[in-house]
Amino acid sequence: MRAKFIRLNSQLVIRILSFVESSERVILSASQKALRINLNPEIYGTFAEIGAGQEVVRHFFRAGGASGTIAKAMSAYDKDFSDAIYGKEEKARYVCKPRLDKMLNHEYGLIRERINRKDHPTKTFFAFADTITTINYQKTVQGHGWMGLKFQTASDKEPNVVVLHVRMHEMDILAQQATIGLLGVNLLYGCYFFFSNPKELLVSLYDNLTRDQIEIDTVEMTGPDFEKVDNRLLSLHLVKNGMTDAVIFSPDGKNLQASDVLYKKNILALRGSFRPVTKVNIDMIMKGIKLFEKEYRVDVDNIQVLFEITLNNLRAEGDIDEQDFLDRADILCSLGQTVLVSNYSKYYKLVDFFGKHTAKRMGIIMGTNMLMELFNEKYYRDLNGGILEAFGVLFSRDLKVYVYPFKDLKTGKLLTLENCPIHPRLKPLFEYLVYNKRLIDITDYNADVLDIYSKDVLDMIQHGCAGWEEMIPTYVDTIIKDNRLFGYDPETPVNPDFIPPSRLNKVNPN
Numbered sequence: 302m303r304a305k306f307i308r309l310n311s312q313l314v315i316r317i318l319s320f321v322e323s324s325e326r327v328i329l330s331a332s333q334k335a336l337r338i339n340l341n342p343e344i345y346g347t348f349a350e351i352g353a354g355q356e357v358v359r360h361f362f363r364a365g366g367a368s369g370t371i372a373k374a375m376s377a378y379d380k381d382f383s384d385a386i387y388g389k390e391e392k393a394r395y396v397c398k399p400r401l402d403k404m405l406n407h408e409y410g411l412i413r414e415r416i417n418r419k420d421h422p423t424k425t426f427f428a429f430a431d432t433i434t435t436i437n438y439q440k441t442v443q444g445h446g447w448m449g450l451k452f453q454t455a456s457d458k459e460p461n462v463v464v465l466h467v468r469m470h471e472m473d474i475l476a477q478q479a480t481i482g483l484l485g486v487n488l489l490y491g492c493y494f495f496f497s498n499p500k501e502l503l504v505s506l507y508d509n510l511t512r513d514q515i516e517i518d519t520v521e522m523t524g525p526d527f528e529k530v531d532n533r534l535l536s537l538h539l540v541k542n543g544m545t546d547a548v549i550f551s552p553d554g555k556n557l558q559a560s561d562v563l564y565k566k567n568i569l570a571l572r573g574s575f576r577p578v579t580k581v582n583i584d585m586i587m588k589g590i591k592l593f594e595k596e597y598r599v600d601v602d603n604i605q606v607l608f609e610i611t612l613n614n615l616r617a618e619g620d621i622d623e624q625d626f627l628d629r630a631d632i633l634c635s636l637g638q639t640v641l642v643s644n645y646s647k648y649y650k651l652v653d654f655f656g657k658h659t660a661k662r663m664g665i666i667m668g669t670n671m672l673m674e675l676f677n678e679k680y681y682r683d684l685n686g687g688i689l690e691a692f693g694v695l696f697s698r699d700l701k702v703y704v705y706p707f708k709d710l711k712t713g714k715l716l717t718l719e720n721c722p723i724h725p726r727l728k729p730l731f732e733y734l735v736y737n738k739r740l741i742d743i744t745d746y747n748a749d750v751l752d753i754y755s756k757d758v759l760d761m762i763q764h765g766c767a768g769w770e771e772m773i774p775t776y777v778d779t780i781i782k783d784n785r786l787f788g789y790d791p792e793t794p795v796n797p798d799f800i801p802p803s804r805l806n807k808v809n810p811n
Contacts, residue, residue: 326501328508331483334490335364343456344493345416346427347408348374351383351395352446353433353478357485372412396434398558401447401464404430409451409460418456426460427452429489435477436469444469444477448485450492454526461524463492465506466558468516480514496526503538518545519558532556533630534623540612540644541621547643547654549607552634562639563658566605569593570641570651571666574614575629576759577787578636580750581705583774588743589666589703596701598662608633609641609651628786635780648675649691652698662699669707669716672740676727692730696739705743708751715751718742757801765793766801 329337338344339361348358348371358374361367377383383395387403394400409428416426433446449464467484469477487506495502499522506517520535536548536556549557571586586606594601610629615621626642633640645651648665655663667675674680676688684690707716716722718740723731734740753772761769762781770778781789 326505329490331360331486331509332364334486334508335360336366338490338493339364339366339370341493342369343423343425344370344427345372345412345421345424346370346429346452347372347412349404349408349428349430350374350376351378351400351404351432353431353435353444353481356478356482357429357431357489360482360486372416373408396432396446398447398464398466398561400432401430401449404428404432405449405451405462421456423456425453425456425493427489427492429485431481431485433481435474436472440472444474446481448481448488450488452492454493454496459525461492461496461522461526463488463502464519464521465517466519468518469514470512470516471514476514480510483509484515499527499530499535500538503535503544504542507544512543516545518548519556521556531627533627537615537621537623537626537642540642543644546645546650547641549639549641550630550634551639552637554630554634557639559654560658563605563655565603565659565661567593567599567603567661567663568605568607568655568659569664569666570607570609570655572609572611572648572651572671574755575608575610575633576625576755577629577762577773577777577781578608578632579753579755579758579773580747581753582755583636584747584750585666585668585705585743588705588745589664591745592703592741592743593664593701596662596664598699600661603661606639607641608638609643611646612642612644613646615642625787628784631784631786632777632780635777636774647680647691649694652695652700656698660699662701664701664703666703666705666743668705669718669721672702672704672718672721673716673723676723676731678724678727688727688730696734700739702734702740703743704740706746706751710752710754754801759787760801761799763788764799765790765796766799767795 350357355374355376358371361370377386380395387400387407390397390400405428408430409426412426412428416424428451431446431448433444433448435444436442445466445468447464447466449462451460451462453460465488469480471477471480484506487508487510491502491505495505503520517539520539521532522530522535531554533550533554533556536550539545539548547559549559549562551557569589571582571589573582575582590604590606593599593604615626630640643651643654645654652663652665678688681688681691686693704718708714709716718735758769758772760766781787782791
């Protein structure tokens with residue numbers, strides 16, 4: 302009789318909590334989330350945590366009813382024990398994604414092997430794992446780590462996997478441990494109750510947490526319930542929602558962890574709209590690489606090239622258009638490029654981000670028009686030290702800026718370092734950087750492409766104007782046409798009379 306009452310009471314609690322989270326989602330506490338999971342008789346799995354204590358599983362033990370949810374909880378702190386269970390890692394790194402993957406696969410395999418499916422035909426299994434290092438005693442190295450969940454949403458389905466990389470910002474080890482506990486509960490809860498809405502799942506990870514406590518800089522969702530999820534969009538939402546300031550994905554569209562890509566690398570970056578990528582962009586990067594490789598402190602085999610798109614650029618015409626973002630990303634990925642999406646509208650913040658991952662020589666490629674903006678004091682009024690503070694961050698690193706000539710279509714004038722109009726008040730600073738070869742002209746540019754502008758190409762594509770194909774790299778026109786990117790419509794009649802607005806007053810018309 303008592304057991305029946307407990308079951309009925311548990312079902313009532315589940316209904317109440319479900320009602321509380323209707324329409325406008327009310328954020329539950331960690332204990333409420335843990336209790337709702339514990340009271341669900343179909344959720345069953347294991348916890349394996351390395352580092353930061355048993356911070357996640359303790360929430361489920363404290364909530365009550367954990368025996369119906371937790372098959373096993375363990376922590377393999379000793380490296381020899383950990384290696385005996387999960388195998389050794391290259392370079393003896395234990396806080397890395399390969400270690401997390403091994404933990405998830407091993408623990409999920411054990412629960413599938415040891416729990417008789419005939420006795421539990423409706424249970425959905427899960428394996429939670431994390432490998433975390435907290436702030437060191439000297440407080441010189443901040444904590445970070447990997448966290449993931451391998452889980453079923455139905456007993457007859459293959460499992461999904463959600464993986465996160467986090468950086469902790471609190472300066473106290475106990476505070477970091479508590480934060481990891483909250484994040485782990487949010488991840489487990491979100492995967493089971495928001496899996497049908499990946500964006501909501503992503504947002505829910507910050508329930509009862511703030512960016513000041515923890516930063517999620519990498520996320521990946523795979524499995525049958527996430528077949529339609531584009532992980533590049535998840536990366537974009539991390540930046541858009543303020544969960545991190547920069548994300549990177551590879552040419553094959555996979556999300557990458559910044560330290561894995563940039564650690565001790567010679568970084569060369571090109572910022573642009575890439576809407577679409579043009580022959581000018583390709584000439585800039587090729588000529589920039591050529592100069593960068595000649596630098597005596599650059600290892601040719603250790604260069605990481607990045608095409609960077611800023612959030613401001615994506616918002617140039619209002620709210621972010623996700624399809625437009627994917628169009629740009631598809632083009633760059635098809636050219637074999639690694640893409641960085643950042644919230645660093647100012648270059649000194651971008652270089653500061655790079656400096657957290659490498660002390661080696663770095664390079665930035667920009668047009669002369671952007672260099673003029675770099676020397677505009679109005680962008681640094683929020684800094685106590687103004688432009689000098691920003692430039693202190695920029696050039697205290699081992700940074701070279703490669704300047705590509707800009708052609709003014711209205712005057713026909715070609716701007717380089719020699720004739721770049723810099724305010725007289727800043728001219729001495731400019732000349733100092735030029736003299737010390739921190740600003741370097743790209744002189745072997747292709748003069749035939751200087752008239753090409755991405756905005757013009759985009760206008761021509763969308764208005765059915767012929768000739769845009771010659772302004773972009775080989776095969777990119779085919780990609781645009783085959784996938785109907787950037788508003789291309791084969792049914793749009795060719796408009797031979799259309800002239801992009803920027804070319805109406807051009808001195809040297811085509």
